[in-house]
Amino acid sequence: xxxxxxxxxxxxxxxxxxxxxxxxxxxxxxxxxxxxxxxxxxxxxxxxxxxxxxxxxxxxxxxxxxxxxxxxxxxxxxxxxxxxxxxxxxxxxxxxxxxxxxxxxxxxxxxxxxxxxxxxxxxxxxxxxxxxxxxxxxxxxxxxxxxxxxxxxxxxxxxxx
Amino acid sequence: xxxxxxxxxxxxxxxxxxxxxxxxxxxxxxxxxxxxxxxxxxxxxxxxxxxxxxxxxxxxxxxxxxxxxxxxxxxxxxxxxxxxxxxxxxxxxxxxxxxxxxxxxxxxxxxxxxxxxxxxxxxxxxxxxxxxxxxxxxxxxxxxxxxxxxxxxxxxxxxxxxxxxxxxxxxxx
Ligand code: SF4
Numbered sequence: 472x473x474x475x476x477x478x479x480x481x482x483x484x485x486x487x488x489x490x491x492x493x494x495x496x497x498x499x500x501x502x503x504x505x506x507x508x509x510x511x512x513x514x515x516x517x518x519x520x521x522x523x524x525x526x527x528x529x530x531x532x533x534x535x536x537x538x539x540x541x542x543x544x545x546x547x548x549x550x551x552x553x554x555x556x557x558x559x560x561x562x563x564x565x566x567x568x569x570x571x572x573x574x575x576x577x578x579x580x581x582x583x584x585x586x587x588x589x590x591x592x593x594x595x596x597x598x599x600x601x602x603x604x605x606x607x608x609x610x611x612x613x614x615x616x617x618x619x620x621x622x623x624x625x626x627x628x629x630x631x632x
Numbered sequence: 633x634x635x636x637x638x639x640x641x642x643x644x645x646x647x648x649x650x651x652x653x654x655x656x657x658x659x660x661x662x663x664x665x666x667x668x669x670x671x672x673x674x675x676x677x678x679x680x681x682x683x684x685x686x687x688x689x690x691x692x693x694x695x696x697x698x699x700x701x702x703x704x705x706x707x708x709x710x711x712x713x714x715x716x717x718x719x720x721x722x723x724x725x726x727x728x729x730x731x732x733x734x735x736x737x738x739x740x741x742x743x744x745x746x747x748x749x750x751x752x753x754x755x756x757x758x759x760x761x762x763x764x765x766x767x768x769x770x771x772x773x774x775x776x777x778x779x780x781x782x783x784x785x786x787x788x789x790x791x792x793x794x795x796x797x798x799x800x801x802x803x804x805x
Binding site for chain 2: 555556559560585586588
């Protein structure tokens with residue numbers, strides 16, 4: 472984690488770490504998702520937020536419908552080109568640092584919809600951190616994706632803005 | 633005796649002998665092919681004289697390379713009986729040619745036709761004369777092709793991409 476494991480180093484209850492490691496430790500345990508649900512996958516995402524799968528065990532249960540308060544965008548559902556510009560704009564409104572999960576086959580690569588209206592993978596217009604396959608993915612898979620994001624924040628960190 | 637499909641068809645035949653091209657029955661569904669000029673007249677009669685108060689659906693079919701004239705506009709019209717056994721449903725069809733894909737709007741008769749006609753316009757490019765607000769409803773407004781026409785490649789995403797890029801630039805939509 473980067474936080475000194477022995478809290479007594481430095482004497483009398485001091486804790487030594489770097490500000491970066493400390494901030495990222497806080498970030499990774501308090502991800503605030505912006506749920507961008509457009510289709511069936513969104514139902515599964517709601518399941519993840521609800522009590523049975525309970526994303527709050529990972530500190531990420533505070534779904535923010537305002538992009539300005541969120542740092543993790545979960546795109547779950549079919550994205551059409553008409554919706555894509557909205558999706559991009561909401562992403563642009565989120566403050567740095569921010570992460571994106573592409574949930575479901577539709578967001579990863581168009582899913583079953585090889586058609587004139589559907590974007591064949593949201594990485595055409597968004598920088599995706601974690602892809603979750605499945606149609607829809609199981610809640611466990613989304614939880615795994617959130618944990619991967621946590622790992623990424625812990626390993627790579629994020630610039631202090 | 634209660635009102636049934638035969639009565640509806642009979643009274644249409646009496647009233648509009650010139651305008652009915654063909655009547656077909658298949659699996660208890662009655663389809664009446666009419667000429668497109670009479671659509672408003674016949675729908676008005678169906679609603680106000682025969683009590684068909686509900687337009688259940690309005691859509692179109694493209695028969696490119698199958699038959700000519702190319703398009704058919706389809707109306708599913710419903711009459712509520714005193715109980716559900718006595719509901720009556722008929723289907724009207726009108727043929728439109730490739731060179732002149734236009735037909736009179738029925739919004740003034742059933743206002744529910746508004747969005748249905750917009751969708752048909754969006755997908756097939758069929759123009760409804762007299763429609764109060766004939767814009768695209770599903771595809772972006774600056775989209776050019778009509779995607780459900782059979783001569784459109786259903787995997788062609790170029791036009792969608794163009795609209796998307798324009799929307800990004802404008803910051804609208
Ligand atoms: S991946 Fe499957 S479940 Fe998810 S939005 Fe697409 S079609 Fe629906």
